[in-house]
Amino acid sequence: MAKLEIKNVGFSYDGETDVLDNINLSVEAGELVCVLGTSGCGKSTLFNIISGLNKPDRGSVSLDGEDITGKAGKISYMLQKDLLLPYRTIEFNAALPLIIKGENKKSAIKKVQPLFGRFGLEGTQKKYPAELSGGMRQRAALLRTYMFSDNVALLDEPFSALDTLTRGDIHRWYISMMEEINLTTIFVTHDIDEAILLSDRICIMRGKPGTFTDEIVIEKKRPRPADFNLTEEFLGYKRLILEKLR
Ligand SMILES: Nc1ncnc2c1ncn2[C@@H]1O[C@H](COP(=O)(O)OP(=O)(O)O)[C@@H](O)[C@H]1O
Ligand SMILES: [Mg+2]
Known part of the structure; x- marks a missing residue:
C-alpha cells in the first residue's frame, strides 16, 4: 500500500x-x-x-x-515563507505544533528536546531566531514542521x-x-x-x-556525489526536464 x-x-x-x-x-x-x-x-x-x-x-x-x-492535522506542512516567531525561543518555536494541539507548554518543550541533535540544533534551545544562521533557522523551521506529524x-x-x-x-x-x-x-x-x-x-x-x-x-x-550537477547524467536529466516544461 x-x-x-x-x-x-x-x-x-x-x-x-x-x-x-x-x-x-x-x-x-x-x-x-x-x-x-x-x-x-x-x-x-x-x-x-x-x-x-x-x-x-x-x-x-x-x-x-x-x-x-x-x-x-494528519500531514506536516511547511508553507512558503514559513517563519519562526521572532520573540520566542527556538525550543518554543519547535514545540508550537504540540502547544497548538493542546499540550501544555512545559511538556511540549520537553518532548522536542531529543530531536535537537538530529536536526543539528544542539545548544540552540534557549536562543532566539535572530541569533541563528539562515541554515539553522531553516532547520528549526523544519523541526517545527516535523512536530506536526512524523x-x-x-x-x-x-x-x-x-x-x-x-x-x-x-x-x-x-x-x-x-x-x-x-x-x-x-x-x-x-x-x-x-x-x-x-x-x-x-x-x-x-x-x-x-x-x-x-x-x-x-x-x-x-x-549522490557533491559534483553530480557537473556530470553528463545530470545534464541529460536537465535537458529532458527543460524539454518537458517547454
Ligand atoms: N486563495 C485564492 N483565491 C483565489 N485564487 C487563488 C488563491 N490562491 C491562489 N489562487 C490562484 O490559483 C492559481 C494557482 O496558485 P498557486 O497554487 O499559488 O500556484 P503556485 O504555488 O504554483 O505558484 C493562480 O492563478 C492563483 O492566482
Ligand atoms: Mg506557491
Missing part, C-alpha cells in the same frame, strides 16, 4: 474556473518526490489540499489507506531563501535525516537543479488548470 495516495483531484477557488484537474500521485514511504512547475500553476493549492486546509471539489487524498480528504512532510519551496552554499549543506543534511527516520517528503521547487539533486521522482506540473504532465525518475543512487 502506498503511504500517500492522491486520486483524481480537481479544485476551483470560485466554483467556475478549475485551478487543478485530474491530479494523481502515489508516494511510497521514505520517498522524496518533487513537484516542479512554473509560478501560478497550482503547486501551493495542491499542498493546501493534501494537507487538508482546502477540500478538493473532486477526488481524494489517503494516508496509509485511510481517507483524509479535507482533514487537517508521517509525511509537505515542504513548499523550503530552501529557496538560502544562499547556494548553505543550501548545499541543508540538502545533504535533509537527505540523510530523512533516510534515518524514514520520513516521506513531497516538496515544491521551481529550481530544476535542486529537483534533480534531491528527488527520487519529479512530477512536472503544467497548464491551466494545473495537472501532472510528466514524471521523471532520477535513477542516481544516494548519497
Whole structure:
C-alpha cells in the first residue's frame, strides 16, 4: 500500500474556473518526490489540499489507506515563507505544533528536546531566531514542521531563501535525516537543479488548470556525489526536464 495516495483531484477557488484537474500521485514511504512547475500553476493549492486546509471539489487524498480528504492535522506542512516567531525561543518555536494541539507548554518543550541533535540544533534551545544562521533557522523551521506529524512532510519551496552554499549543506543534511527516520517528503521547487539533486521522482506540473504532465525518475543512487550537477547524467536529466516544461 502506498503511504500517500492522491486520486483524481480537481479544485476551483470560485466554483467556475478549475485551478487543478485530474491530479494523481502515489508516494511510497521514505520517498522524496518533487513537484516542479512554473509560478501560478497550482503547486501551493495542491499542498493546501493534501494537507487538508482546502477540500478538493473532486477526488481524494489517503494516508496509509485511510481517507483524509479535507482533514487537517494528519500531514506536516511547511508553507512558503514559513517563519519562526521572532520573540520566542527556538525550543518554543519547535514545540508550537504540540502547544497548538493542546499540550501544555512545559511538556511540549520537553518532548522536542531529543530531536535537537538530529536536526543539528544542539545548544540552540534557549536562543532566539535572530541569533541563528539562515541554515539553522531553516532547520528549526523544519523541526517545527516535523512536530506536526512524523508521517509525511509537505515542504513548499523550503530552501529557496538560502544562499547556494548553505543550501548545499541543508540538502545533504535533509537527505540523510530523512533516510534515518524514514520520513516521506513531497516538496515544491521551481529550481530544476535542486529537483534533480534531491528527488527520487519529479512530477512536472503544467497548464491551466494545473495537472501532472510528466514524471521523471532520477535513477542516481544516494548519497549522490557533491559534483553530480557537473556530470553528463545530470545534464541529460536537465535537458529532458527543460524539454518537458517547454
Ligand atoms: N486563495 C485564492 N483565491 C483565489 N485564487 C487563488 C488563491 N490562491 C491562489 N489562487 C490562484 O490559483 C492559481 C494557482 O496558485 P498557486 O497554487 O499559488 O500556484 P503556485 O504555488 O504554483 O505558484 C493562480 O492563478 C492563483 O492566482
Ligand atoms: Mg506557491
